Amino acid sequence: MWINKTLLTCLSILTAVSLTKAEILPVQSKKLLQQIHPEALATENIASVDGSNIKTLREIFEIRWIPAASMANTLQGSPQQWQADFxxxxxxxxxNGLPKRGDIIIFKPNDNLTKEGYTDPFIKRVIALPGEKVELRKGKVYINNKLLPESYIDSKQVTNIDVCASGEQPPFLSKSQTLPPNSYLVLGDNRQNSYDSRCWGLVPRKNIIGQAVRRVWPLSTQINLDKNRHQQQHYLEELFLKNVGFIIPPNNLNDGIAFFQKQLANARKNQDMTGEITALRHLSMYNIMLGIKNEQAMNYAQQLLKVARQHKISGAETQALAYMSLAAFAKLEPNLAIEYGQQVLPLAQKNQDQISEYMALWSLAIAHVYSNDCSQAKIFYDRSSSILNSLPVSENKNMIQEQMSVIFKQLNIQQCLGISNI
Structure with a gap:
């Protein structure tokens, strides 16, 4: 039982992170497209991305979940991770471009928010651009004296300053404002439950982290959040989602399995290799997390490995071996878990795939504990900790570290690893 709980926690924390504690929470130029594939601008027949590009894709995109309600009804937020949109x-x-009106952006707190103690990024919609005059009249937004049509908000929503707490300074939009250069006015779609520019002012261009371009979870309600993104940008999104980014909802495993079984059948029917890889990756992980279907998990991971090697996709090969190691461990076969985990390490290091490397090292550490080899377990644990510490802030390593502490305490293996402060 403890093995299944351990895998569930580990797999969940490595695939999704919250956008912010307070609110919430990247098209590509020719240069970036050429970074991914030199021939990307010349052909649309590139089916996947090899392992050497995983790091580049992670630098371009990331997936976050929404813990608050300020962007409803466009995006649903919840403090419960798997009840929220991703x-x-x-x-x-x-x-190589400027924010557009209507873009949903993620940004660091401005000076006023920082003074109030906010440190996590916010998510809001761009309403007014540099040089424009903005004001509120009878619950509506006016830009340069013209009513702003806002089809994305509920017809019953009103936009006023009643949401702002009273303080020493009046709310920013208590009077009309003309935006200075490199500054943007942003509002939440849930106007009656959003702390935004009405209250604390403008977002400097330098504070903008990126744009939310697609809702990717729940699977049944995926939507594009920017209908103006062009084909090359959508193509890069698909590369990331099919080869790097994925979501594991532990409370919807059976629904997820049913969804990706259909996707796998359709991908094979249409000879869609990237769709096949995506489905096999999800099916491998979901079945591992269920715990009772480890044979099926291993079978899907082996199929993934076969497809990856057939098409020479190093990144998918790395991940397939990582899943095979986890599946072997879940089947109480620590020696097999060690064998597959050892195969992951050189590939992950070559591809700069730190997440797969971290998963493999962690699996190797636990497998050696299970085999009563504490000295090797400590070596792999220390290496996994080093990888964790090297992860960028966007991977939310603090949350990973906190949950890993829970795992190790649950397994009661501190004595084997010689660690007392986890």
Whole structure:
């Protein structure tokens, strides 16, 4: 039983992170497309991305969940991670362009918010641009004296300053404002439950982290959040989602399995290799997490490995072996888990796939504990900790570290590893 709980916790924390504690929470230029594939601009027949590009894709995109309700009804937030929407964030979207009215952006707190103690990023919609005059009249937004049509908010919503707490300074939009250069006015779609520019002012261009471009979970309600993104941008989104980013909802495993079984059948029928890889990846992980279907998990992971090697997709090969190691461990076969985990390490290091490397090292550490080899377990644990510490902030390593502590305490293996402060 403890093995299944351990895998469930570990797999969940490695695939999704919250956007912010307070609110919530990247198209690509030719240069970026050429980074991914030199021929990307010349052909649309590229089916996947090899392992050497995983790090680049992670630098462009990330997935975050929404813990608050300020963007309802467009995006649903909840403090319960798996009851919230997940969004795909393009972190490089504004490297060669400017935010547009209507963009949903993620940004660092401005000076006023920082003074109030906010440190986590916010998510809001761009309403007014530099140089524009904005004001509120009878619950409506006016830009340069013209009513702003806002089809994305509920017809019953009103936009006023009643949501702002009273303080020494009046709310920013208590009077009309003309925006200075490189500054943007942002509002939440849930106007009656959003702490936004009405209260604390403008977002400097330098504070913008990226744009939320797609809702990717729940699977049944995926939507594009920017209908103006072009084909090449959608193509890169698909590369990331099919080869790097994925979501594991532990409370919807059976529904997820049914969904990706259909996707797998359709992908094979249409000879869609990336769709096949995506489905096999999810099916491998979901079945591991169920615990009672470890044979099926291993079978799906082996199918993934076969497809990856057939098409020479190093990134998918790395992940398939990582899943095979976890599945072997769940089947109480620690020696087999060690064999597959050892195969992951050189591939993960070559591909700069830190998440797969971390998963493999962690699996190796636990497998050696299970085999009563504490010295090797300690070596792999220390290496996994080093990988964790090297992860970028966007991977939310603090949450991973906190939950890993819970795992190790639950397993009562501190004595084997010689660790007392986890």
């Amino acid at each position: 969004v795909l964030i393009d972190k490089t979207v504004y490297d």
